Amino acid sequence: MKIDLSGRTAVVTGSTAGIGRAAAEGLARAGAWVIVNGRTQARVDEAVRELRTLFPDSEISGIAADLSTAAGADAFIAAAPDADILVNNVGTAFLRDYDGIRSIAAIPDDEWLKLFQLNVMSGVRLSRHYLPRMAETGWGRVVFVSSESALNTPKEMLDYGMTKTAQLAVSRGLAEAVSGTGVTVNAVLPGPTRSEILSGYMADHAAAAGITMEEAEQGFLQALRPTSLIQRFATTDEVANMIVYACSEQASATSGAALRVGGGIVRFVA
Template identity: 65%
Template sequence: MNISLAGRKAVVTGSTAGIGRAIAEGLARAGASVVVNGRSEGRVATAVAEVKALFPDVEITGVVADLATKEGSAVLAAKAPNTDILINNAGTANPKPFSDLTDEDWLGLFQLNVMSGVRAARHYLPKMTERGWGRVVFISSESALAIPKDMIDYGMTKTAQLAISRGLAETVAGTGVTVNSVLPGPTNSEIMSNWMAGTAREQGITQEEAEQQFLKAMRPTTLINRFTSTEEVANMVVYLCSEQASGTTGSAMRVDGGVLRQIA
């Protein structure tokens, strides 16, 4: 399969590192111009320069904006007013026992993980439907279906993304615009890698050993017995953004290494 996104423009939120960065690179590799987003001017500038170096013939630009706020979302909409492809990837997690989670924890995570995507979709979808073509992808998680007890607030936000994605797909049915979500499992993203590196240092073991320990304790149903790479997640996203994926919408696509045991 030869995927070409030449002539398409993509906005990837939260794309200075990790899964978002891999998606930005994957879309650029397919020929799409890409808008990189992050909260830090330095990180955005570095990411833009590095992606440009990899793909010098593709337009790569950056927007510094905190999408956990209405003001930041407005900045993104103003600086990147149109796009053919929207990847709602911005998000984070903060492991805490349920009893320690404050109202501010719940609301803050919801603003970033959920409302950032809601605001972006609300801005870009109408223009996509007018043009008769568009792709929207929400980066959810296997935690949307297998809620982790130490991150209940995170699981809640990821389940919300599935509901929003399906609802939007039904809203734009028949317009040429597709809306899907992707469910990564344990992935060597920036956040997970930092957690595993910290665990390895604390216990005096290698990071690979820390990852295997995590899988055995927390994700024993894994079928690949390793963390997925950010590139493996990006490959699914790039496919969903292609012409070849025009028949796939309203779906939740898994790149979870077989962690989820549900057949459907």
Template identity: 65%
Template sequence: MHIQLKGRKAVVTGSTAGIGRAIAEGLARAGAAVVINGRTQERVDVALGQMRALLPEADITGVVADVSTQEGCAGLIARVPSADILINNAGTARLNNFFKQHDSEWLDLFQLNVMSGVRTARHYLPKMMERGWGRVVFISSESALNIPKDMIDYGVTKTAMLAVSRGLAELVAGTGVTVNAVLPGPTDSEILSNWMKSTAHDKGISQAEAEQQFLQTMRPTTLIKRFATTEEVANMVVYVSSEQASATTGAALRVDGGVLRSIA
């Protein structure tokens, strides 16, 4: 299968590192004009420099915007008023104690993980529908279905993303636009990798050993017995962003290494 996205413009939120960065690179390799996004000028400039060096023929631009806020989303939209492909990847996770959390922590996480995607989809989807072609992908998580007790707020936001993506797929039915969610499992992304490095340092073990301990204690049902790479997640996203995936919509597509013990 040869995926060709030449002539398509893609916006990838939260894409200066990790899964978002890998998705942006994958889309650019397939020929799409890609807009990366990050919260600071430094992060965006570094990512742009690295990606342009890696893919000198690609059309890659960057927008600094904090998409966890209305103002940030408006700034992104002002810079990029139209897109054929929208990847709602911006998000974060943090370990916490449910009983000690403040309301503000829940609300802040919901603004970033959920409302950023709501706001961008609300803007870009109508124009996709007018053109009769478009792709929207929400980067959820297997934690949407396998709620972690030390990150209940995170699990809730990822479940909410599934509801938003399915609802939007219903809303745009028959227009030529598809909306899907992708559910990564434990992945060697920036956030989780840094956590594993810190854990390894504290325990005096290697990062590989820390990752195996995490899988054995937190995700023992993994079938691949390792963390996925960001590129493996990006491969799924690039596919559902393509013409070849035109009959895939309203789906929750797992790249979880078999963590979820379900056949549906």
């Protein structure tokens, strides 16, 4: 399958590292003009410079904006008013050791709200702007990067799981809203992935325990994701492959879907 996105403009939020960076690379490789996003100008500039080196024939630009705020989203939209593809990837999690109900009871209001603003409202705000424009032109792709935690609520990250489930509701609702327009909206659900945040957490745990990264990852899977069928962390490129496909012309009959790249962790078929 040859995916050709030449002539398409793709916005990828949270794309200076991790899954977002891999998605930006994949879209650029397919010929799209890619707009990179991060919170700091330094990281955006670095990512743009590296991507231009990798893809010298591609159009790569970047916008620094904090998409957890309405003002940040407005500034981003002002700088990039039009896009054919929107990958709502930006997000984070508060990783913590699980200590039963005490862990859940200790999550303060501001952490719930911070995660909701970044993980959910960033995608709502940008979709609210770009989707009507896509519908007017008769073509567009919106992808929300959710998580297997949307279906398999993690007791150790309940606040994070809540935001990922919310993303599924938003993505499905938006897909319904643009039915018949030529625009598709989907969600991609990664499982544990060697992304910047989770790899950092694993590295800290490995160092503290005097074990290797691979041993730390295996311990995480055995303790918290024992139903993994691949029995390893995914790479960011493996997740990006699904994102790029969902953005392609070939995925024109896929909309309103939750596309899993979770290594089979969720134990049901539908």
